[in-house]
Amino acid sequence: MDRISDLPKDILQRILYLLSQEDAVRTSVLSKSWRYIWCTRPNLDFSDSNFKGNNQQFLSTVGNTLQLYSDQRLCLDEFRLSILLVDHEWVSLLEKWIPLLADMGVKDFRLSIPSDYSNREFIDLPVVVFKAESLKSLHLYRFNLGKNIPENILFVRLQVLQLSHVVLHERGVFDKIMSSCPLLTDLWLQECKGLETVKLEKKLHKYLKHFTFINRTNHAGCSIEIDVPTLVTIRIIGCKIRFNCREFSNLKIITLREEDARSWFLGLSKLLHGLRRSEISLSIFQFATNNVHVVEDEILVQDIINGGNKPVVVLCLELDIGHLSSFSSFLNGLFCICRPSYLIPRWVHGPWSKERKAKELDEFFCKIQKMKESGNEEIRRYLEDLTIEGFDKEFRVRLQWRDRDCECNSKLSES
Amino acid sequence: MAAETGTPTTLTLKSNDDELFSVAESAAILSVTIRNMVEDGCAGGVIPLDNVDGKTLASVITYMNGISAIPADEEKKKSYRDKFLSDKDFETLADMVLAANYLNMSCLMDAVSAKIAQVMEKKSVGWVRRKFGIENDYTPEEEAAVKEEHKWTFEGVETDDDN
Structure with missing residues (x-):
């Protein structure tokens, strides 16, 4: 042979x-x-997005294969299922498949319904999903949650939970889900209807590392409380979000987008204050600044937008440049609440030639220079020097600050 | 058991074609099989490895020395493994995977398995048969029946004549 x-x-x-x-x-x-x-x-991995054949054939292939493994008593440890085209029929198949997985002793079940077809109707999530003990990752899109949620949710292995455009029918459904997944590392909540408060506590979510919250269309608003020191990434995008957080020790990335200049700055300032013992790299995207209406030449007063907190030292501040009409005021506002060591400009309509970037950067630099001369008193007083540093294709502006009267993590102050 | 002296301990390994190899104990114990022998005190003289030939053992020892010289950096270890396996033909890979299995070296097992899997990825049945010299012992009717059963897996693979 x-x-x-x-x-x-x-x-x-x-x-x-x-x-x-x-x-x-x-x-x-x-x-x-x-x-x-x-x-x-010992693993099965089905996704209809790369399946050659129609939906019916896909479902029968999945069903038959599972049945084969079950009938032949074959070992199955991992089962991954990803479906774009979801309907009631498919969902009802879960009622059959999930108990089968439990019988076969599957340890790692990943269920993903990632489609972004906004016209799909909302479907009730079958109760059986809440009983799938082997679930390691669950990604749901456009489902009704919690009409008949069981008393015991068995998400003992769940590490990744992504809820997108789901409807939470009763108060407490979300808390109930959250309190039944102690191993969660990634949580993504996007446009969840009926979600009024998100409370993340260290005693319940010891392993949580990444948290994303997106709320652009739900006008009811939401309040977020975070007290999980293990978090590495926080992304909060949208409007009417009130949040409150404690100190972090590992945080690396934080993204924020909101509306209304004053509350935007105030929110950012509060958050930075909460993170002041971490090494912070702050990225501000174009979308955010599009929604922040800073009136041209309006000087943002430090005490109002920083809520009485001292400016926080930030390792680098990355932001889109070139499109902001009120750029100086915007930057002024940022300098009232944080002290970045580096400014890294991002170009929205790239990629541009090196020369063009250099020219833009030069203008950018001049703007800060001008702002330093004519900006509000805070900046005049504290921004000591700025220099352009250029790498192969990237450039950044190094800022030197005079004041020591700011909040800073010990690692940064040593360097 | 090796005496606790300051100098690194060296082990002598013997292949099934009687070639002898010296290797630092710290590198050799990447093999759980060898480690167990060392821990059981059987590593005093020559360690016979009855299922590995000299050519393969030489290669495995190169790997043992190379990988154990890299400090705990998964990225660097991975790129060493990739480079180590990049010029090996399938015959050699088959010898290596059997040796890794016998020596119980899971990192080498995984790397060689991944390399073989990578060769099979998205390839037609005809291509895989030719590449690995697999003889088709199905009758045309039987083959057609198996293909029909798993029809969905036959579209979009790299085509060839006798697919």
Whole structure:
């Protein structure tokens, strides 16, 4: 026999484990000895986005394969299912499949419904999903949640939870879900209707690392309380969000977008204050500044927009340049609440030539220079020097501040 | 058991074609099989490895020395593994994976398995058969039946004549 067919079963299994479902199944045609080797691999991975065939064929392939594994008592550890085209029929199949997974002892079940077809109707999430103990990752889009939520939710293994455009029908449904997933590392909440408060507590979410909250269309508003020191990334995007957070030790990335200049700055200032012991890199995107209406030449008064807090030291501040009519005022506002060591400009309509970038940067630099001379008193007094530093294709502006009267993490102040 | 002296301990490994190799114990214990022998005190003399030939063992030892010289940096280790395997043909890979299996070296097992999987990715049945010298022992009717059963896996793969 040839070398590969002659390899021990467990080695072939390892090789097959790494293939896509399609490539693995296709090996059955190689020769008689390969006929059933593919189904000794302990993982199944189905996605209708790369399935060649119609939806019906997809569903029956998934169903038949699961049944085969179950009937033959084959080992199945991991089951991944990703579906774009969701309907009631498909959802009802979950009622059959999930108990099957439990019987087979699956340890890692990932269910993803990531489609962004906004015209899809909302479907009730079957209760059986809440009982899927093996769920490691759950991504839901346009579902009704909580009409008949069970008393015990069994998300004991859940690490990634992404809820997008879901409707939470009762108060407390969200809290109930959150209190049943102690291993959660990633939480993504986008346009969730009926979600009024998000409370993240360290005693419940010891392992949480990444949190994203997006609320652009829900006008009821939401309040967010974060007290999880392990967080590495926070993204909060949208309007009418009140948030409150404690100190962090690992935070690396934070993104914020909101409306209304004063509350925008105030919110940012509060957040920075909460993070003052972390090493902060702040990115401000074009979308954010489009929504912040700073009146030309309006000087933002420090005490109003920083809520009485001292400016916070920030390692670098990255922002879009060139399109802001009231750029100086905007930057003034930022300098009232933070002290960036570097300013990194981003170009919205890139990629531009190096020369063009250099020219833009020069103008950008002059603007800050001018602002330093004519800006509000704070800036005049504290911004000591600025220099352009250029790398291969990127440029940044180094800022030196005179004042020591600001909040700063100890690691930064040593350097 | 090796005496606790300041100098690094060296082990002698013997392949199934009687070649002898010296290797630092700290590198050799990447193999769980060898580590167990060392811990059980069986590593005093020559360690016979009955399932590995000299050519393959030489290659495995190169790998052991290379990877153990890299400090705990997963990225660098990965790029070393990629480079180490990049010029190996399938015969060699098959020998290596069997040796890694026998020596119980999961990092080498995983790397070689991934390399073989990568070769099979998105390839037609005909291509894989030729590449690995797999003899098709299906009758045309049987083959057609298996293909029909898994029809969905036959579109969009790299085409060839006898697919």
